[in-house]
Ligand SMILES: Nc1ncnc2c1ncn2[C@@H]1O[C@H](COP(=O)(O)OP(=O)(O)OP(=O)(O)O)[C@@H](O)[C@H]1O
């Protein structure tokens with residue numbers, strides 16, 4: 044069984060004259076534990092593809108299956124609890140770390156666990172464990188403001204991994220970091236995701252960041268070209 | 270994890286400042302309610318200390334607190350003779366403003382019959398009036414010491430006792446003197462005026478050809494006696510025996526013409542409805558305006574703090590947070606702000622209300638009702654923020 048299955052996915056923004064086809068007939072499959080990169084220039088439709096898989100952006104046509112659950116087939120399937128699927132099956136990492144500024148590093152990880160019905164102490168244990176694995180054991184009570192870019196992005200990784208999701212979606216996770224820190228973050232993401240058997244889909248336009256990935260999809264003008 | 274409290278803790282400076290501001294506003298609202306209750310209490314203070322069943326006043330008037338009422342003192346005896354009346358006593362009221370220590374010194378002077386009732390009900394210090402003349406009992410609020418002298422009219426009056434919280438319907442503290450003294454102060458003419466009057470009477474009588482000098486002399490004495498008499502009072506108060514019929518007694522006194530017997534109940538109505546109704550409406554209007562301002566402020570604060578959190582809310586939605594988590598965060602913040610502001614406002618008034626120039630009466634019902642209104646305002650105000658938050662798309666968390 045695939046963790047991610049996308050079949051003939053098309054996303055058209057707008058209608059009529061102003062319609063933009065951001066993704067056209069894209070198909071891909073990712074197995075659990077597999078590391079996949081989506082590479083393409085700006086405006087090629089990478090984010091659109093990622094958000095359609097991430098249950099944020101409704102596909103115009105085509106099919107999306109996450110961890111065996113068909114979520115979209117010519118639009119969202121009726122009766123789906125998208126939020127629940129997102130918190131149970133998906134983990135997100137963004138270009139900007141998107142941590143909640145008024146929560147400490149640990150609380151930022153705990154919130155993901157608590158909204159997924161973990162008790163406070165379970166959440167605390169798991170957050171501490173994850174952050175320590177990401178070399179942030181000494182930054183548990185720091186607010187995002189007082190973390191370096193690399194540290195903040197590692198907290199974001201911990202948050203994405205918190206509920207042991209089947210799929211991790213990352214949109215330019217290293218774009219705001221220098222090469223050194225970017226590579227470091229990638230190494231940790233790979234290590235933890237693989238250990239977790241999560242499928243990882245990383246969107247980037249930076250070739251240097253995709254060393255050691257299992258597969259690379261190249262996207263041009265909304266089409267997967269290789 | 271309580272997101273509302275975490276957010277407040279992180280932005281505590283902003284929260285504390287806005288909450289204090291709101292607290293002051295609520296404090297003003299509380300004090301205005303207290304002032305209104307104080308107005309009522311003040312208006313009725315004399316009524317309550319006199320405890321009369323009937324106030325006999327000049328006909329066609331609403332009594333001494335509403336307008337000028339003058340009746341002869343000796344009507345007291347006739348009232349006493351009415352079946353059902355157990356006691357009757359004349360009272361005189363006047364507002365006095367004199368200079369004291371270079372400042373205007375205002376009080377409400379009550380003259381009462383030392384053998385009747387209507388005098389000071391409690392003596393906090395010193396003693397009650399014992400001499401028929403030149404002694405005074407002053408309310409504590411006048412801040413005047415026992416033994417001090419005040420010049421009123423032609424004489425000095427010595428403070429011999431201090432009484433409690435009796436004030437006029439205008440809020441001026443009350444002082445008591447004997448009826449005779451009060452009448453002197455109110456009606457007695459100074460010597461120049463008396464000389465002038467007598468000269469005028471002389472001149473008038475001299476114009477009447479048919480009067481013999483002897484007749485003129487007696488007539489002059491009589492006229493002077495009447496014009497110089499001070500035996501006028503502003504009201505006569507009466508108490509009824511337990512089984513007496515109020516309406517019957519009123520009926521009887523009305524029949525004499527010239528007088529109007531006002532029941533205690535009517536007197537309350539005159540004092541509250543007539544005299545403080547406008548103040549009440551004014552204060553009520555201000556309270557409503559201030560509450561509307563509070564509502565607008567809370568809405569604005571909650572709305573802007575929601576706008577500030579668009580990215581946070583989008584991120585929460587993206588990672589799958591339920592709507593109740595987001596609604597809870599906004600609503601709790603709004604309520605917390607309201608409750609803390611209320612506590613600040615209440616605490617402030619509690620600490621200061623005794624120092625207000627006018628009496629503030631804090632009634633539990635008013636305080637509870639206001640608390641309820643604050644809660645409702647906070648809840649309703651947070652709707653604008655919640656509406657905005659629910660419209661935020663999780664996709665807004667991406668980019669930038
Ligand atoms: N909400 C939207 N409404 C209309 N058009 C959109 C919207 N989002 C994206 N597009 C368009 O769709 C196309 C693909 O956008 P997308 O954001 O997926 O590109 P991208 O590959 O992620 O680019 P970048 O590397 O700059 O992030 C672009 O032409 C963009 O203008």
Ligand SMILES: [Mg+2]
Pocket residue numbers: 089090091214
């Ligand atoms: Mg993009």
